Amino acid sequence: MAGKSGLNLTKDEDLPAFINQYGTASDWLGPMITRFGPQQVQDWAKSHGQRVFTGSSGRVFPVAMKASPLLRHWLNALAADGVELRRRWRWQGFSDRGFVFGTPEGPVTVRTGRCVLALGGASWARLGSDGAWVPWLAEKGVEIAPFQPSNMGFAVPWSRAMAPHIGMPIKSIALRAGELTSRGEITLSAQGLEGGGLYPLSSRLREGAALSIDLFPDLAEAAVMTRLCGARKSESTTNKLRKALKLSGARLALFLEFARPVPREPAALARLCKALPVRLGPPSPMDHAISVAGGIRQNAVDQGLMLKALPGVFVAGEMLDWDAPTGGYLLTACLATGMHAGRSAAAWDGGCL
Numbered sequence: 001m002a003g004k005s006g007l008n009l010t011k012d013e014d015l016p017a018f019i020n021q022y023g024t025a026s027d028w029l030g031p032m033i034t035r036f037g038p039q040q041v042q043d044w045a046k047s048h049g050q051r052v053f054t055g056s057s058g059r060v061f062p063v064a065m066k067a068s069p070l071l072r073h074w075l076n077a078l079a080a081d082g083v084e085l086r087r088r089w090r091w092q093g094f095s096d097r098g099f100v101f102g103t104p105e106g107p108v109t110v111r112t113g114r115c116v117l118a119l120g121g122a123s124w125a126r127l128g129s130d131g132a133w134v135p136w137l138a139e140k141g142v143e144i145a146p147f148q149p150s151n152m153g154f155a156v157p158w159s160r161a162m163a164p165h166i167g168m169p170i171k172s173i174a175l176r177a178g179e180l181t182s183r184g185e186i187t188l189s190a191q192g193l194e195g196g197g198l199y200p201l202s203s204r205l206r207e208g209a210a211l212s213i214d215l216f217p218d219l220a221e222a223a224v225m226t227r228l229c230g231a232r233k234s235e236s237t238t239n240k241l242r243k244a245l246k247l248s249g250a251r252l253a254l255f256l257e258f259a260r261p262v263p264r265e266p267a268a269l270a271r272l273c274k275a276l277p278v279r280l281g282p283p284s285p286m287d288h289a290i291s292v293a294g295g296i297r298q299n300a301v302d303q304g305l306m307l308k309a310l311p312g313v314f315v316a317g318e319m320l321d322w323d324a325p326t327g328g329y330l331l332t333a334c335l336a337t338g339m340h341a342g343r344s345a346a347a348w349d350g351g352c353l
Contacts, residue, residue, distance in 0.1 A: 001124060002331060003067025010041040011328035012054045021329050023203070025322035028298050029333055036336040038328070044335070048073040059328055091119075093136040114312045114345045118338055121292035121318035122147040133319070141309040143300040145321045149289030151330075152202055153194030154211075155281030162257055166190050168250035174217035176275070177201040178209040183217060188250060192281060200325035202283070203293065211278040213258075215251060225270035237262050237269070245273065291330050293323035304344030305337060311350055316341040 002008065011018060015037055019030045042052050042060060050062040050070050062070060078085070089101045089108070098111035122131030131147055138144055158166075165188050174183045175197050184197025198205075205211055216224055224245065231240040238256070241247040247255060256262060258279065259272045286292065296319050300308060305320075307313045316337040324330055 001127065006061045006065040007067045007070070008059050008061055008326070008328050008331070009045055009052065010038040010060045010332045012038060012042075012058050012060055018329070018332075021327075022322055022324050022333065025298075025324075029322060029336070032336045032340045033333065036339045038332060041328075041332050041335055045070060048077065057327070091133070094140070114314070114348050116314045116316060116338075116341050116345050117319060118316045118334075118341075119319055121295060123149065123286055123289045123292050125287050129318075137296070137307070137310075140307075142307055143297040145294040145297055147286065147292045147294040148206060149283050149286045150202055150206070150293045150323050151199040151290035151326050152284040152288060153189065153198065154192050154202075154205060154283050156192035156279065157281060158188075158192075159257060162188065162253055165250040165253045169195070170213075170251055170254060172217070173197065174214040175201055176212045176214070177204040180204050180209075188254070191284070193278070194284070196326060199290065200327075202325075203323055205280065206283055206293075211280055212275040213254075213278055215247070215255065215273050215276060216245070221270050221274045224273050225266050228266035228269055237264055241269070290326055291323075292318060293321070295319050295321040297321050304347075305341040306344060306348070312345075312348060314341040314345045314348075 019026050022029050054060050089103050092100045092102050097109045101108045119133050120129030169185050169187050171185045180201050182197050182200040186195035186197045227244040231244040258276050305314050317334040
């Protein structure tokens, strides 16, 4: 799925600032990302024959702008190293004899010296990341925070006036939720709002923070008011917005949707242009979210990401309870925790299922 939008591997950013994007999980993930962070991710992709480039936003992509060449090279390299891939096997839980798998040849039980689980969270169920593993690990005493959607859109009960603008992007804006600010693009969907400008705020919005949109992030409120004051007093408010501020199309429709009743005074209009309050409904369903918050709690694993309740079983990626915005942070943390869990498993000399 990430490859459909160019495969944003990581972000070329100062490491402390990069790690800070993981919020409350920064202290936990920080040491792992320090060892395998943005530069190491780029080096890894290059080692598999993928040239990379950094876009204007600092996001790093393979030049091919898709996942398949990297994946093919990676799989070939694993095969050359003697890795055995058992395709179309699906884990179905535990028995008293080990891990139970459904396979094309029927049920198979595997008992192993050590194991790394990298099963994803609970979004994109159609691709296999359905969270089916949660009750199996919970029954073994593993503490798991409930999954919640992250990097997702929100429902908006649009009026009929918005129908002609559904599907249109709104660019060059700033969005605010609590103490967070994001500059980027949003899209007016039939269900509500979505897009890269909204996703970095999704955790705060999920917690109940109010959303406001600055339609003119490069203009001070006083400058917006000055332009509005220069319009003819006899003109309608809509025409003032069109002529003085060049608001039109979907941007104007968005303003009118959330500014109702629309004031006539330039000062009040300028305030709304700089902080348009947006009435949001519930977040998009989990399976429409790019990622999830929640998962195996930090206190359920040791420093090597081994489950305390299941010695010899290590976990990585979105199975763990952390949250981050899009922009390369998701894949980098999955790779970093996977590397850490793998190295810990390789050094493990105890028993396992």
